[in-house]
Amino acid sequence: MSTLVLLTMTGLGLGALYFLVASGLSLIFGLMDVLNFAHGALLSIGAYGTWWAASGNLPGAGPGGAGFVLAVLFGTAVGTAAAVLLELAVVRPLYTRPREQVLATVGVGLAVPALLSGIWGSDAHPFPGPEALSGTFGLLGAQVPVNRVVLVGAAVVVLVALRLFLGRTRHGLVVRAGVEDRAMVTALGIDVRRAFTLVFAIGGCAAALGGALGGLYFGSVDPRQGTSLLIFAFVVVVTGGMGSVTGAAVASVVIGLVQQLANYYTAAGLGDLAVVVLLAVLLLIRPRGLTGRLA
């Protein structure tokens, strides 16, 4: 029983991490038809930004208490700024050339880890975090790492914030409409490019936060973390339904749990295969994903 509880909490933590990456990815694809292969790089930037700040390089930031919160805020802000820059400098000039756009995001997705390796080396660095988040707590006989709960809590906060943004604000309304019919939004007199930049900023913010908190989950940062998580984030996006934040949340939980349980109860590595099989079966049954609807 305790093993199942631990696996479930770990699966939920992993799912939360997937959601933080996939929610923005899903909105970007749904609204803009952009397959952003550089999204994992945003996670890496958030992770390295937090690691750099928490390692004592940013005044006021550090591995504990308010200093760690400041480090997370710094890493998230740097990731958000990188996302905006990516949209303005790389994605926007190539809206009318989708093939080149995909290639450009792939290029950025490869260049950023190379850049991080060039500056800080290709080995993993231990991630400095508060002691309170590195311990465990007892749940139904299992000793569950606290950082799993932090990740799940962060994902829930991001989900609620995104739902409120999409459902209660005019910008959210524009994004939901744009996911359905971008040209018609423009024909109503709305500059949809602003929504594009905003969605990139939101997606980058969530991914960078995922990077910052992912450091707690993995205990280290390395340049390839974002790229390996991106693959599963794409699986989440397709499973949840393009452009659907709620779908991404449900799919993240399902995929995180399936991956953890299959890895433990079958053979290590089969969890990844199980996720791909799950995706294939779902696409045969429900081509629009779990929710089959938008936002």
Added chain:
Amino acid sequence: MTEQPLLDVRDLRVLIGGRHILHGVDLDVSAHGVTALLGRNGAGKTTAVRGVLGLVPRAGSVRFDGEETAGLPTHALVRRGIGYAPEDRGIFAGLTVAENLRLAERRGAGEPAYGLVHELFPELKQRAKQLAGTLSGGQQQMVAIGRTLLNANRLIIADEPTKGLAPKVVTEVAQVLERAAEAVPVLLVEQNLAVVRRLAGHCVVLADGRTAHRGPAAELLGDAEAARTLLGVGHGPLPAHPSVKADS
């Protein structure tokens, strides 16, 4: 048309997927009343409208109220005062009726005219919280036209607003457009000649992506042979004025 046209389109050309859809359309929209854009299926009417609005890549001159707008992005042109109800209605199925209307509110264009929209289409108020995708075709058309009336527009473009609607709804839509045209000029793309006869003062006819005829609508529709040649209507009598029925 002797007065200065509100919309003056010259040599509009559209190339889509390597294929010329429009070869040089000239189109004037009067500053008053309804101007009908007519033509057989595939003549290029919808593409012309989309070209004017910049929704498809185009070349040529598009002057709106004297200003050259061909280089403007769609949203900037629309914000100069154009309401657009597209052929497919352009409804956001996943949004409610109220959200569809709210999306069309244009900042800096005064208070949105919800009173007028709800007076003309009381159903839209009753169904405010209903998802637009679950509305009937006629109700969706009400949303599409309602969005054009919400702002103080200087031109309304309605692309086949009566297409696929029941005769009773066709009459209602025609009445609304007639009332709207008292205050705002309307460019009406329409296949239903009874509606054209009732509403339009002027008409422009397209054929094979070119302007084939311009002049008073009554004159064209009064000449059965010309109407049959240009519009491809059948050999029976043209629809009588002023009754408005479903597609002729």
